[in-house]
Amino acid sequence: MCVVALFLATAVAPAFAQETSPPEPLAGEEARDQALLDAADSIAEQVSRIRGLPLLNEIPRGVKDREELRTMLIEQLHDEIPEAIFVAEEQMFKRLGLFGPEVNYRQLMLDLLTEQIAGFYDQSAKELYIMVGLPEQLQHSAMAHEIFHAIQDQHFDIGALLAPFSSQENGDFALARMALIEGDATVLMIDYVLYEEKTLPAGRALSAADIPMIAAMLLEMDTEQLAAAEQLGGSAMIGVNTDGVPSLTDSVLGSAPRIVRDLLLFPYVEGMRFVLRARANRTWTDVDAIYTNAPVSTSQILHPERYFAGELPLDVRFDASEALAEYEPMFDSVLGELQLRSWLATHADVYTHLPEPGPAAEGWRGDRLLGYRNEQDQVVAVHVSSWESEDDAREFAQYQAQIAEARYGTSTSHQTGTHGESWCLRHGPETDGHRVYVERWGELVLLIEGAPSTLDEEGAEIDPTTYLARQAVWSSLSRMPFEGTLRDREAAAREDIAEDATSSPNPHPGADDPSP
Incomplete structure (x- = not known):
């Protein structure tokens, strides 16, 4: 980074x-x-x-x-x-x-x-x-x-x-x-x-x-x-x-x-x-x-x-700040294939059941990672990556879902649709938890890590942050030739x-x- x-x-x-001048030798x-x-x-x-x-x-x-x-x-x-x-x-x-x-x-x-x-x-x-x-x-x-x-x-x-x-x-x-x-x-x-x-x-x-x-x-x-x-x-x-x-x-x-x-x-x-x-x-x-x-x-x-x-590569741009009104932007950079590969490999070193990470990063075309931080130093990471094909995007998205399951010891819910699929995982207490959300839309992958989550008495989510951040990303996303x-x-x-x-x-x- x-x-x-x-x-x-x-x-x-x-x-x-x-x-200062050095002493006389x-x-x-x-x-x-x-x-x-x-x-x-x-x-x-x-x-x-x-x-x-x-x-x-x-x-x-x-x-x-x-x-x-x-x-x-x-x-x-x-x-x-x-x-x-x-x-x-x-x-x-x-x-x-x-x-x-x-x-x-x-x-x-x-x-x-x-x-x-x-x-x-x-x-x-x-x-x-x-x-x-x-x-x-x-x-x-x-x-x-x-x-x-x-x-x-x-x-x-x-x-x-x-x-x-x-x-x-x-x-x-x-x-x-x-x-x-x-x-x-x-x-x-x-x-x-x-x-x-x-x-x-x-x-x-x-x-x-x-x-x-x-x-x-x-x-x-x-x-x-x-x-x-x-x-x-x-x-x-x-x-x-x-x-x-x-x-x-x-x-x-x-x-x-x-x-x-x-x-x-x-x-x-x-x-x-x-x-x-x-x-x-x-x-x-x-x-x-x-x-x-x-x-x-x-x-x-x-x-x-x-x-x-x-x-x-492609120049990937988006903004999720409107959905994270209580957070201040604190990070904005491009990771690239090397850093994505190292990101996956870091977790593969710890969770040995994960597959070889190299192939999951090879179809990279562009990405951007944004970070947001609130007054309690809680951080939300929002990452969008663009891939050469839907298969490349699916491989990366699935790997991120596997990382989330390994890190937090719980299963993701997986949904599929006409143009994509999503994985969602919640961890932490009912009133102060966090979510990991991964979505593939065509050859694009969205990751939201650390958005706050609160459940009601029936166990339903009542904090809209992840949903609002998702909407903000897709509505502001652009991909331009890097040239x-x-x-x-x-x-x-x-x-x-x-x-x-x-x-x-x-x-x-x-x-x-x-x-x-």
């Missing part, structure tokens, strides 16, 4: 608060730092040659220890993500059963910041930060990854790629764009290590994508295997522990809720696979061209054939960038100077 997507963007391109530290800066120059030349993209400007760079990097990123997290966003998303995760009641979302993300640091490129300041204390092999592969982000930014403008939609507005769009950015950098890092190990011949435009055995291995390995692979050491995908050893198991990330793990790993793992498939039997110039028409959904990343066929929405937002983003460039002084004077 939105915080995780913004967290990913922060890890690649944060804008930092003013930092010892002579040994000066030599160490200078050696790292010299290594960065050499690695930048290698990365540029391997990827076929020239370094257009020198990259200002600095050396920091783990604690300094952690402090800088935590300050960015506080500056960029207000507490209210964390609270809203945490409440939505808990409403949908994706977080346990004990999870503190902000603290979890702070803990991940502590763990998932190996250096980074600051897109706003156009600076590279190198972390000291890593073994040389991990240090150099991490630098290759982050240096390539600087080269990407010089050629393709990372900020403009992410600009059309904030991660709060469309978390799926943000994840798709981050998957291209991080996936490309991860393949580059793998190629860099292979060149260093002489597996790839120097001076030839080869990649892991050109070696069928290596490409097949990377496409088939699961996340745990990829995290354990030595050649991926140092990547932010897996983190580096205090001994400088790549680790996923027994880490903060490894023990985080599934949806957090899925969203944080997705840009690196599935992004890498997308780029490998895009590069297969093609050239890096072909991959470069993708940046001019970058993916807009995780469905395109998970199924590259959809990207190359030009299949775009038009994206075009309008890209134009608005370009205007904002142009206005900022003309009205704001450069906050980083000298950022183009080649000084270390």
